[in-house]
Amino acid sequence: MRILVTGAAGHIGGHVTDELLAAGHELVLTDLLPLDEPRAARVHTGDLQDPDLVRMAVDGVEAVVHLGAIPHPNVPDPSAMFAANCHTAHRVFQEAGAAGVRRVVAASSMAAAGLAWSPVPVSPAYVPLDEAHPSLVRDPYGLSKTVLEEVAAAAHRRFGLDAVCMRFPFTGTGERLDHFLAACAADPAGQRHDLWGWLHTLDAARAVRLAVEGDIRGCHVVNVTAADTTSAVPSAELMAAHHPGVPVPPSVTGHGSLFDTTACTDLLGFVPRRTWRTA
Numbered sequence: 001m002r003i004l005v006t007g008a009a010g011h012i013g014g015h016v017t018d019e020l021l022a023a024g025h026e027l028v029l030t031d032l033l034p035l036d037e038p039r040a041a042r043v044h045t046g047d048l049q050d051p052d053l054v055r056m057a058v059d060g061v062e063a064v065v066h067l068g069a070i071p072h073p074n075v076p077d078p079s080a081m082f083a084a085n086c087h088t089a090h091r092v093f094q095e096a097g098a099a100g101v102r103r104v105v106a107a108s109s110m111a112a113a114g115l116a117w118s119p120v121p122v123s124p125a126y127v128p129l130d131e132a133h134p135s136l137v138r139d140p141y142g143l144s145k146t147v148l149e150e151v152a153a154a155a156h157r158r159f160g161l162d163a164v165c166m167r168f169p170f171t172g173t174g175e176r177l178d179h180f181l182a183a184c185a186a187d188p189a190g191q192r193h194d195l196w197g198w199l200h201t202l203d204a205a206r207a208v209r210l211a212v213e214g215d216i217r218g219c220h221v222v223n224v225t226a227a228d229t230t231s232a233v234p235s236a237e238l239m240a241a242h243h244p245g246v247p248v249p250p251s252v253t254g255h256g257s258l259f260d261t262t263a264c265t266d267l268l269g270f271v272p273r274r275t276w277r278t279a
Contacts, residue, residue: 002041003212004028004061004090004101006048007068009035012107012171012204016065019205020212030057030068048088053096060268063212066076069148073141081162086146089124089151097159105211108149108165108221110259111142115193117167118142122193123243128252129195130260131167131221149221156219164211164267169197169259170230171204181276184230192242195258196229200274212266222264226272228255 003020007013008029020027021039029037030044030053037043046053048068058064068088075081089106112116113129114136122136130218137143145167152163172180180198184191207224231238235256236248252258255277264270 001062002026002028002060003028004064006030006057006064006066006088007107008037009033010071011176012168012201012208013067015173016208018068019202019209023170023209023213025212028057028061032068046182048091049084051091054091055099058092058095058099058101061099061101063105063210064092064096064101065208066104066106068092069107069144070141073139078116078140081141081195082144085141086147086151087244089144089148093151093155093161093163096162097155101161103162103212103216104152104155105164105166105208106148107164108167109142109145110169110194110225111139111198112137112145112149112167112169113140113223114138115195116142118193123246124195127195127239127246127248127258128260129147129223129258131223131263147159153219160201162216164216165210165219165221166223166264167205167213167223168204169194169199169225171199171201173201177276181230185232188231188233188238189242190201191230194230196231196238197225197257197259198230198276199224199226199272203272203274206273207264207268207270210270214268216267219265220267222267223259223261224264224270225257225259225261226275227257228275228277229257230276231255
C-alpha cells in the first residue's frame with residue numbers, strides 16, 4: 001500500500017522507512033529537515049502545522065504513520081513545544097480523515113502515563129503498568145501525548161478511521177542504546193521514572209509495520225516495550241529500592257519488564273525479539 005511517514009528523518013522514522021520498504025510498501029515521506037531518500041515515491045519538506053503541506057502529503061495514501069513531533073520537553077519554551085505537538089497531531093489526523101485515509105499509526109509515549117518526565121518524584125500505583133493506569137501527567141511533553149491519544153479517538157469517532165497509538169519507552173540501537181544502558185548501570189535511580197523500560201528500534205519499526213498491516217478496527221492505545229529492563233538488577237529489587245511500597249506481582253520475574261504489553265500482543269501479534277543481555 002502507499003503509506004505516509006511523518007518525521008521520516010528521525011531515529012525511529014529511518015528504521016520504519018526501511019522496514020516498510022522491505023515489506024514492499026510505497027512511501028511518501030515528510031520531515032521538517034531536508035531528506036534524501038530516492039526510494040520514496042514522494043518527499044515533502046516542511047512543518048506539519050502547514051495545512052497545505054499535510055494535504056499534499058496525504059493525497060493518495062492509504063495509511064499514515066505519524067512520527068513527526070518534538071520528542072522531549074527539554075526546550076526553551078515548553079508551552080510552544082506542547083502547542084506544536086498538539087497542533088501537528090490534530091493536523092495530521094484531521095487531513096488524513098478528510099482525505100479518506102483508513103488507518104493512522106501514531107507514536108505516543110510512555111510519558112503519557114505521567115512518570116517519565118515528571119518534575120517531582122512519583123511512583124506508579126501498580127506494576128506492570130498498563131494502558132488503564134490513572135494519569136500522573138505533570139509535564140508538557142507527557143500532556144501533549146495524552147492529547148494525541150484523545151485526538152486519535154476523536155478522529156475515529158468523526159471519520160471512522162482506525163488508529164493505533166503506540167506508547168514507546170526510550171527507543172534505541174547502537175551507540176544510542178549503549179549510552180542509555182551505561183547510564184542505567186552507573187545510576188539506576190536515574191531511570192526510576194522510566195521504570196527502566198526500553199525498546200530496540202528495529203522492534204519498534206516492526207511493531208509499526210504490524211499496526212499498519214494488521215486487520216485492526218477501532219482506536220487503540222498500546223504499550224510497546226522490550227520484555228526486559230535496562231538494568232542488571234532484578235526488577236523486584238529495583239522496585240523495592242526506588243518505588244518502595246509498590247507491590248511486584250509474581251508474574252514479574254528476573255529482569256522482566258515493568259510494563260504490561262498484553263494489549264499490544266493481542267492486537268498486533270507483536271512480541272519483542274531483541275534484548276541487550278548476553279548469555
